[in-house]
Amino acid sequence: MTEAQKLKRGTYHLWTFMTSKLISTFGANVYSFAISFYILQLTGSATNFALNLICSILPRTIAAPFAGYVADNFSRKRTIILAQASSVLAIAGLLTVSLMNGLSLTAIYITTCLLSLTSTFSGITFTSSISGLVDENRIQKAMSLNQMSISLASIVAPALGGVLYGAVSIPVFLIIYLIASLVALILDSTMDFQLFAKRSHVPVAGQEKEKLWVSMKEGFAYLKTKPVIQTIIFIALFINFFFGSFQVGYSFVLIEKLGMKSEHFGILEGAFAVGMLLLSFYLTIRKEIKYPLITAKYGTIGLALVIGGIAVPLLVPFSYQAMFVFYLILMLAIGSFLTIINTPIGVMMQKSVDDDFKGRVISILETMAQVLMPLGTVIYGFLYDWVAAEWVLFISAGIIIGIALFMLRPSVIANAYPERKNALQRITG
Template sequence: MEESSKIKRATYHLYTFMISKLVASFGAQVYTFAISFYILQATGSATSFATNLICNILPKTLAAPFIGVITDRYSRKMIVITSQIATTLAIAGLLIFTLISGLSIPAIYITTCILSLTSMFSGIAFSSSITGLIDKDRIQKAMALNQMSISFAAIGSPAVGGLLYGTVSIPVFLVMYIVASIIAVILESTMNFRLFTTAQKARVEASEKETMWQSIKAGIGYLRLQPIIMIMLWISLLINFLFGAFEVGYSYILIEKLNVESQHFGMTQGAFSLGMLLMSIYFSTRKEVQFPLLVSKRGILALGIIMGGIALPLLLSMSYWIQFSYYAALMFCFGSMIIVVNTPLQVMLQKTIEDEFKGRVFSIIETMAMALIPLGMVIYGILYDIFPGQWVLLLSASMLVTVVLIMARPSVIRKAHPEVDVKTRESVA
């Protein structure tokens, strides 16, 4: 295929990828919104709600290493399409069951487990295919557009879900998700996942001679030879644990301690998604970040400061509207910084990891990113019950900043980006 026609095809992939992600994410989030409300209204139990969250996190955390091997061994396009079809069938099954027997909590749990696995298969296969779908010069744009579609869905789905919930039945939400999923399947089937991939067949044949366990060990062995990626993994593991202070504390402080009204609380959450959206648009239009690890380090330090800032209204007396405005601005900055941290690192990983190991490496990253989240939530839930919220937040924010300053110290940055020193000397000269 000629280079110009490849670039045209890549442009098609760029926007088809974004639209399919937008449609699928929107359908999934409207469904999640409706189901979450249904569980809370039907049972009035936080435990039932938490069980559904566990059904979402646990299956993909346990299955991630095996999903990575399957993604590296078989056609990524077929995995993406099969996953999306399985999603459609799972929701269709829940719809049929609901129409015949009525919606039940166990049926929701089973469906959530299936959707957890299908979303993990689709997500890792797509992440592993970016360099095959898009030319290298536009990988940052692809990652930013992907994040834009997720942000659009995050902003729009609660509004649509809130508007429809109570006026239409749960089967209508299920039908909406089925339609969205079918559109995603159609769009994904038109994409060439090997447009920029070479020697795929030889690699697949070599990997098929390995057992599943040998393939997982090979992926871990490859990762050990990438010291910068290993440092990034340990930083992400510790950060996600410490972010439990934010995940648990933000809602607890605003709703329980400061008595912020539900609609205003929702608006601060909307500001978070808006920050993500606008920063994603910025990254989709600017040239590629030159020193991704350095940029991400600064972004994480800013996140630590913002996290500590959540405690400020507990330490200082503020009027209700100043509190609300302060938290809206804080969450806007928080959403923006999440993109500043994630996008450059995603581009760096896409360009650094060899194609035959991408599925396994991305699955290990996913596993490590999620591994300590449930533990963090449990521990911080207990800490907020025992200690004043402001001190839990400030201590966690201080630990976050300290972890990043130690693990992403200047010598590590120079190892990842040797040209940083050259740039510094040039600027001094």
Template sequence: MEESLKLKKATYHLYTFMISKLISTFGSQVYAFAISFYILQLTGSATSFATNLLCNILPRTLAAPFAGAITDRYSRKMIVIVSQIATTLAITGLLIYTLTSGLSLIAIYTTTSILSLTSMFSGIAFTSSITGLIDQPRIQKATAMNQMAISFAAIGSPAVGGLLYGTVSIPVFLIIFILASLIAVILESTMNFRLFAVINKIEEQKETMWQSMKAGIRYLRVQSTILVILWISLLINFFFGAFEVGYSYILIENLKMQSQHFGFTQGAFSLGMLLMSVYFSARKEVKFPLLVSKRGIVGLGAVIGSIALPLLLPMGYWTMFSYYLVLMFCFGILIITVNTPLHVMFQKTIDDEYKGRVFSIVETMSMALTPLGMVIYGVLYDIFPAQWVLLLSAAMLIITTLGMMRTSIIRKVHPKWKEKQVVHPVKAGTVAR
């Protein structure tokens, strides 16, 4: 009877988690859309716009290691709720300042920095709590539904933001965000973050913050599987600089694609993510997640390289547009194919008491390499032809993936895949690769 009640509560968590994530993500993205447009219209300066982006990235990068240690030492539910309340207060403060003194860049930068920190704390605490909120068989479903919420927000927020920006004032945007954040707080307060969790925090409380962070690094060093995935993730984030910088540059500058058509290709990317998230939420858990992710990363490399094709083989405008529409749809599918199995694998292999620190290390290193990749690729695109930068980067990503996730590593992580390969060698004729 007790087990049945826990499963019902887990089902409630499954949908409450997705709705809370959807509401908070949608609100923050609509806010980001409005603020970005406001900054560009107010200043017309790319530097001011970039400064706001830096205020979003830098605090997360600097504070992530501390966020992980704090998440593992204290109540994750309390961290999530306090972070969401802090978000609400920050936006309320910006609203009051706007109504009394008018909106200024300093106020925007300050608010962006605060929101960066609160979203990071909330995100790490939530991610670390999935195995406490949801029963083991439905972790993949929970991860996929989380991705669905993010995809819904990515598709809908630009449309809603664009519609509202032309009809309502900035204070109305802020009020909408405040209401969304309050609803998220109420939903999160009804969740039991330790429904399935077994975490021993007695020893953790005896450690200093610095000792706790070092313990997380020591734990990560002995987890060879997680280290491989971590390095692959870092490389993907670095090589994604080729895509992040090159895609917009090639389509807008080189191929002269209209802005509205460019937006459609971005929408196709979000649609691919959404549909694949729905698929993962409905299907059984992936048996060999590292193998699936390896194939997905190789596919991503192929797509990144394919972006250069219209520069090598001239196409008509509508053929080119259709080509990129399909390419970005596939890109969205592959992103989820890579991310979802790896996230599920992380949830099931990392001990609960170390999850916050491990996920914070991933966050720190990923955020650190992303701007570095963008800077390097920005220089490379100015010096070399775009098609060769893309093709070389794609080749390096594929080669690195095949090397770091070679067959021996896959077999070590998934022994049953090795057994499956050699169960009927006579019937199969060859061993699968």
């Protein structure tokens, strides 16, 4: 295949990948919206809502090391197809149960666990494959387009979910998710995951694989040579724990404390995605961010301020309309901050980690980022049931700011970007 043909094929991958993510995320968000509302309205408890989050987080944390091993030692395309086919079966199973016996919390929790497992294998493998799907010059564009597709789906899905909720049954939401997953599976099967890959060892079917513990040991040894990525992993470990204050508290505060209507709540969920969409579009047209850690530092501080802002209407009287506008602005901001943090860091990892180790390094990052989240989700679930929500949000926001300032202090930034330090020294004389 000539270079021109490869670039043309890479362009096909860009748009197919974007379309696949758009469709599958649309289905997942419609389902997630309906299930979250169902649990909160059925039980009225932040604890039960948090348990469903745990069923999503805990399996992902446990499975991530295995997913990284599989991504580096087996066919990435086959892994993605098998994982997505399994998610289709899980959705079909819950649909069957709901039609025969009606939904129960147990059935929802089991399905959430299964979907979390399948999405872990497909997600880590897909992330490991981006540099194999498109050429190096378009990696930021690919990741930004991917985020744009997720954002577009996240805009439409909650708004549609808010309108449909109460008008149609839960099985209708499941059917939408099932169809979307099937279409995404078909699209993904048409892509060549080795097109631009630079791997010294391409997995061959039937070939003996190295043992899991040996493979993971090599991954950790490789990671020791990447101090910047180590810094990112430790930041993710702590920030994601305290981000549970938003994941549990946002829905609990708006639905239970402030009585937000389902259709308005859906619009706010869409605003979160609009913020992501706007920043993702910006990143597709601008040049690559030169110092991702600096961007991440100030983005994290902004994120923390928004999390604290969620508590303001609990302390200051707002009319319903003013409260809605206030949260609309906050959700636009939080979506923007998450994108300006995650996308440049993701591009940096795609370019700085060798293809042969990408699955393991990404799985280590995912595991460390998620390992404290189940504990955080449980703690915040209980805290919101027993402690004033405003105190939980303000204290958590303050801790996140402290972590960003300490772990990305000037000396750390200088070590990560010595060329920047040298340039500043030349300028200042």
